[in-house]
Amino acid sequence: MAEQAKTGNAVWETIKTVFYALLIAGVFRTLFFQPFWIPSGSMKQTLLIGDFLFVNKMAYGYSYASCPSLIIPSFGLNIDAEDVCGWMKGDNTRVLGGEPERGDVVVFRHPVTGRDYIKRLIGLPGDKIQVKDGVLQIDGQAVELQDDGVFEEIAAPQGPQRLRPRCENGPVGTGGVCQKSRQIETLPNGVSHEILNIGNQSSDHTGIYVVPEGHYFFMGDNRDNSADSRLPQPAGGVGFVPYENLIGRADRIMFSSAGRSMFFFWTWRGDRFFKGVE
Structure with a gap:
């Protein structure tokens, strides 16, 4: 009987340990930093498919979007942030709210x-945004652009989704060199970053977007x-994003995997460990 009691106590202690560990991890993820894995190439070359980073959730304060989602289709898990914290949604405000700055790389719902997206903040409330012939215009003024050579990558399936890159130098066979023109774009507040261009398309010629208050x-x-x-949004984009939908700011890449999984350590990119996001 004594041996059974000891075994029962050991099992109970293990359960408590796991529970407290999950609780602490949940609180940490909700209040401070949220892990984020880059699934697509929309932020190249700033962020590559397979980059793993932590999102600073303290940067802009907290809203319903700060609650973490747990979506694992293979295990049937689909717990959305709105399921837990939806009662906070609707007034477009934040607790301990901070204002994002133009040029921040932001994760938002x-x-x-x-779904969680990661993009660069270009337009603030009240701004007039337009793209003319591929050049960003803010309040009628073209941003400063400087040619910066060519971005190159191997034309091959990338990441878990096996996405193939689009190339400016035409269709490129597997294993070939895929190229895109690179420029340095400087925003009105002095933030500079690299942008890539592939070709002339409709998104290079837009109307004027007037950013609403609180978006x-x-x-x-x-x-x-x-x-x-x-x-x-109906056309597959994101439209204007409400203030309450911001999750946090991407500050630093922890590590990066060029393979199908973050666990394939032999595919990790050694030059991206602890690399700042600019």
Whole structure:
């Protein structure tokens, strides 16, 4: 009997340990930092498919979107942030709210699907945003652009979704060199970052978007391969993003995997460990 009691106590202690560990991890993820795995190439070359980073949730304060989602289709898990914290949604405010800055790389909830997206903040409330002949215009003024050579990558399936890159140098066979023109874009507040271009398409010629109060306008750095605020939500874009949908700011890449899984350590990119996001 004594041996059974000891075994029972050991099992109970293990259960408590696991429970407290999950509780602490949940609180940490909700309040401080949320892990984020880059699934697509819309932010190249700033962020590559397979980059793993932590999102700073303290940067902009907290809203319903700060509650973590747990979506694992293979295990039938689909717990959305709105399921837990939906009671906070609707007034477009935040607790301990901080204002994002133009040029921040931000993770936010898609206003319709609720999925997490990561893009660069381009337009603030009240801004007039337009793209003319591939050049970003803010309040009628073209941003500063400087040619910066060519971005190159291997034309091959990338990441768990096995996405193939689009190339400016035409269709490129597997194993070939895929090229995109690269420029340095400088925003009005002095923030500079790299953008990539593939070719002339409709998203290079837009009307004027007037950003509503309490909303933001986002674009991907891989300008011709990004579903962002240039496209309305019904057309597969994100449209204007409410303040309460912001999750946090991406500050630093922890590590990066060029393979199908983050666990394939032999595919890790050694030059991206602890790399700052600019």
